[in-house]
Amino acid sequence: MELKGRNAVVTGAAGGIGAAIAAALHERGARVLLADLAEEVADTAATLGQPHWTGDVSSAEGVTGLLAAAEGELGQVDLYFANAGITGATGLGGEDDWDRVIDVNLRAHIRAAERLVPEWTRRGEGYFIATASAAGLLTQIGQAGYSVTKHAALAFAEWLSVTYGDEGLRVSVLAPMGVNTKILWGEDPKAITGDALTGQRAVAEAGNVLEPADVATTVMAAIEAETFLILPHPEVLDMYRMKGSDYDRWLRGMRRYQAKLQGH
Template sequence: MPDTAVVTGAARGIGRAIATRLAREGWQLVLADLDAVGLQAVAGELDALAVPGDTSTDAGVRHLVQTAYDRLGHVEVFFANAGVGTLAGLDASDADWSRALDTNVLAHVRAARQLVPRWLEVGGGRLVVTASAAGLLTMLGDAPYSVSKHAAVAFAEWLSATYRHRGIVVQAICPQGVQTRMLEESGPLQQLLTRDAALSADDVAEAVWQALARDEFYVLPHPEVHDYFAQRAAHPDAWLAGMNRLQQKLDAQTGTTTPIEENA
């Protein structure tokens, strides 16, 4: 089992829970987050190195990876966990789309650019991407989140297909509702996201820990996601009709219709 890792988005939620689970097993950790104060607190608790900064940018990723190698000597696992939502549909601005794509997709691409060449030199490494069940299904009420999480899964699939024979393991975590600040701030979507039980971040971290030993591509803390994904693939029109019925219920609950606006 590897014992050195970088975890992004580690100041709270799933990232913090993953870091805590790894620390319990004696792993050496480098943690990153935009929230410098929160990150320092977590790093202090776990005897880890805090690297505050924006890991959605090329410069931020380069700095994080180099700092991690300087500290650890070698990064065996990179948990690309940081993510953002917008709670917007067609009314999402170009800035909303850019932020979602940079954080939820391109951060993974930029990390892989820095890590894969190093891993190929030593015969292997592991990239674990926190995607979402939205990346396998969809996310009503948040177009940028849904699209970017699909793209995150697609990039992870491509990376695995391209490099797995050279020792690089890629895994995609795809939970549904998780008891985090993102869920608390999801407004009318919270009921939809918790139709199946919302897991704690610690539950997700435990599922991730178990998955590290199996090397399976999909990590599904909510096992029902497997069945939803199979239904979507087998009966796409029926699945879309069902999702639209959920959208209609959401519209009725909020007293609104799905907004269609032209960005200025």
């Protein structure tokens, strides 16, 4: 898809990958509404001279409010980046932990698609981009909720493409490993311990930790080429193929890797 002159919404855009995607879209001539729960999104948007919306896209009301604001500021929405995400609790977590991570990492995507897809298929064009993770193809040591929701976000995007791809809907999924953001390092890296530290080390040591701007450049190229699976870390594909070729061997290897990270 040609990006110049398009209208885009990016959630989770106060910083990190979302802010970098918004900047890359702006550089390519798109208009962008930056959305985030954090009030810092106003400052990020101001640096680009683009509008912003502050709110929570994990609720149906939040998504409705965001899209109403986008249509008011931009007009019709051409691209939607479902980028907002959280790591969630470590281990199995509890009932409230699961509700929160599912709402943010998965249901926010579903709720946006429910509102956008009918209009996009009516006019025969629209682009949905979901930020998942390499954890959506592999898994995340230490955090069940993150792994499950990233797998589910990828599966939902696949379903959208299969179901509506012949009606003009374009879909891509971003699945990076380590990126230099708060999602990886946390608000206070020195305070991370236990399962959270094991999970962080698993990601940071599996490959290069990329800068958000580099990830955004990869995303722009993939959208222009209308590529479904966006892999800023190409080695993820090799890992995924290895997993699929011998699942039991892969599981054994992951258990050994987890034990090594935990110092066992």
